[in-house]
Amino acid sequence: MIDESLIPELKDLGMSEYEAKVYSMLLALRVASAREIHEITKIPRGRVYETLTVLIEKGYVNSSNENPARYSAADVSRTFDRIKHKRLDFLDKLSEKLQNLEKERSEVLLGAYELRTIWAIDKQIRLIFARAKSEIVILLNDEFFMDKYAADMVKAKKRIPVYPIIEDESFAEKLPLKCYLGDKDVNAAFFRPQQEPEASRIKLIIYSDGRESLLVFDREGIYEGVFLSNHIHAAYISRMILKNITEIKPLKKKKQKK
Amino acid sequence: MIDESLIPELKDLGMSEYEAKVYSMLLALRVASAREIHEITKIPRGRVYETLTVLIEKGYVNSSNENPARYSAADVSRTFDRIKHKRLDFLDKLSEKLQNLEKERSEVLLGAYELRTIWAIDKQIRLIFARAKSEIVILLNDEFFMDKYAADMVKAKKRIPVYPIIEDESFAEKLPLKCYLGDKDVNAAFFRPQQEPEASRIKLIIYSDGRESLLVFDREGIYEGVFLSNHIHAAYISRMILKNITEIKPLKKKKQKK
DNA sequence: TATATTGCTCCTGAGTTCAGGAGCATCATT
DNA sequence: AATGATGCTCCTGAACTCAGGAGCAATATA
Missing domain, CATH: 1.10.10.10 (Winged helix-like DNA-binding domain superfamily/Winged helix DNA-binding domain)
Structure with missing residues (x-):
């Protein structure tokens, strides 16, 4: 040849x-x-x-x-x-599909990642529960999430302290573990923010080991998450929250797990 | 997922x-x-x-x-x-390399193919020898090609008539088979064309089965070939040539193959 | 009609890729 | 020091690809 x-x-x-x-x-x-x-x-x-x-x-x-x-x-x-055009078409189409998964840029330096799908949010929350090593502070404002992660919280509590913080005392009945009420600062900052009228209601916040945090918003019916892996404020915030919460005494209900 | x-x-x-x-x-x-x-x-x-x-x-x-x-x-x-750019670079480079092999367009309808390498010319000549079924007329004007295809001609002659036509009687000694001289028309048309001063000297022409023909030129030191697979004139030309050639009697040389 | 060639299909076995897993040294946390 | 997680290497066997070849019907040639 x-x-x-x-x-x-x-x-x-x-x-x-x-x-x-x-x-x-x-x-x-x-x-x-x-x-x-x-x-x-x-x-x-x-x-x-x-x-x-x-x-x-x-x-x-x-x-x-x-x-x-x-x-x-x-x-x-x-x-x-x-061949070139065929390949370019293929790459463009695939690139577009993948960008739908990616959507927004991540800020790698900050260790911040936007989670645009309920799947990604759910997975990341479970990962946080799984890798937490010293404590979990979790602010809950949504029955859906209470049900969803009740089991994870109970399981995590066998290893480390878990502090579920809710806005309303009545929510405590939904959860099979000891719950806490925040002070007015917590409520004002997280559960009843004044700024935007309806948009961006916070559904859930987790602080894990004072290092990581994950926030879930409900933005006009769509769940969005932000995961912060190098959250420098997380340590301070979770300490302050824990200082100012009130344990909810179980009233005349079925007995708690010891 | x-x-x-x-x-x-x-x-x-x-x-x-x-x-x-x-x-x-x-x-x-x-x-x-x-x-x-x-x-x-x-x-x-x-x-x-x-x-x-x-x-x-x-x-x-x-x-x-x-x-x-x-x-x-x-x-x-x-x-x-x-990835796109990498792939495009690869395709461009490969395309360029391949076009060096291809070089000129082929006229598929005419069944005409330019052969730009000595390799392609050689292969096509041997293929013609191999597939010829009724006769081969070959005009030779170059010692190099005489040596190169002497064996092919001898081998082909065992199956079908082979008519090597040379310009000068002295060339006959180079070839181990019966040779022929063309008339003045053949010489004028093929061996001593007047037109271009030095360029495009014809080195070899093969007519095979009155259907195909292959021409080899020496264009300023570079061999170029043209292969014509549906050569409608080939039948007429080879017949006319055969009508007007003279058999060269072997003089006082070693005996010919019967 | 007999024979050769062409166009095509399918089979096999060698070689390669790769999913799945075992194992081990290093590092971090007790 | 002990335990467990991490980072990494290597092995095995299943599945696949593909080079090489056998075989056969249809067509062309003699």
Whole structure:
């Protein structure tokens, strides 16, 4: 063959050994019948037809309708333009799909990541429960989340202190573990923020080990999360919160877990 | 996972199963440690590191230097721009290389193919010898080609008539088979064309079965060939040539093959 | 009509890729 | 010092790809 170094590159393009051999041979030889290709390349005669069929389907090769058929390589620049555009389309479409998953930029330096799907929020919350090592402070303002993570909280409490803080005493009945009420500062800051009228209601905040925090908002019906892995304020905030909370005594209800 | 359909597409991009799983998981989850990736994707924990290393090398993933290390997906649009450019460069370079083989357009309808390399010319000549079924008329004007194809001519002559036509009687000694001289028309048309002063000297012409023909020129030191597979004039030309040639009687030389 | 060639399909076995897992040294936390 | 998590390396076997080849019907040639 005229240039052996082409075969590996054509393979990188997605060709098999046979395809690469036949194609480069046809480019050099310009035109040949199946039998001739077989004799020059030593490819089994039968397989030459399959190989040519694939190359024709991929648009690399043209066949004449003589008998025996003559095969020649298609115009290279046009062929490669086509391949280029096909590849670019594929990459653009895939890139777009992936960006739907990614959506917003992350600030890697801050260790801040926006979580745009309920799936990502849920997974990250469970991961926090799983890796917490000293304490968890969790502010809850949503029955959905209370139900969802009740089991995780109970499980975590076997290892480390867990402080579920709720706005209203009545929520305590929803949760199978000891709950706390925040002071007016906590309520004002987290549960009843004044700023935006309806948007961005906080549903849940977790502070874990005084290092990480995760916030879940309900922004016009859509849950959004922010995960902060290097939250420098988290230590201070969680300490202040714990200083100013009130344990809710279980009233005449079924007995608590010890 | 958030969108299973992505995995096959990422595989098309050149990722393995593990790489595709880890990458799409990281895109959805935003950030995770190796252990967490292992737990969510069920990929063996040990293999997660290799997979991540590959993804980092390919530029899909970034790692933080915390302990344990946190991994996150690199910016998608930037990553894919990079991949795009890399692929385009590859395709452009390969396309250029291949066009060096191809060089000129072929006229498929005419069945005309320009042969730009001595390799292609040689191969096509031998293919003509191999597939000729009724006769070969070959005009020779170059010692190099006489030596080169002497054996092919002798071999072909065992099956079919072969008419080597030379300009000068003295060339006959170079060839181990009966040779012929053309008349003045043949000489004028093929061996001593007047037009161009020095360029385009004809070195060799083959007419095969009155259907195909192949011409070899020496254009300023470079051999160029033209192969005509549907040469409608070939039948007439070869008949006229054969009508007007003179057999060269072997003089006092070693005896010819019968 | 007999023979060779063509066009095509399918099978096999070697080689490779890769999912899945075992194992181990190092580091961090008790 | 002991325990457990981390970062990493290597092994194995299943699945797949693909080179190489056998075989056969349809067509062309003699």
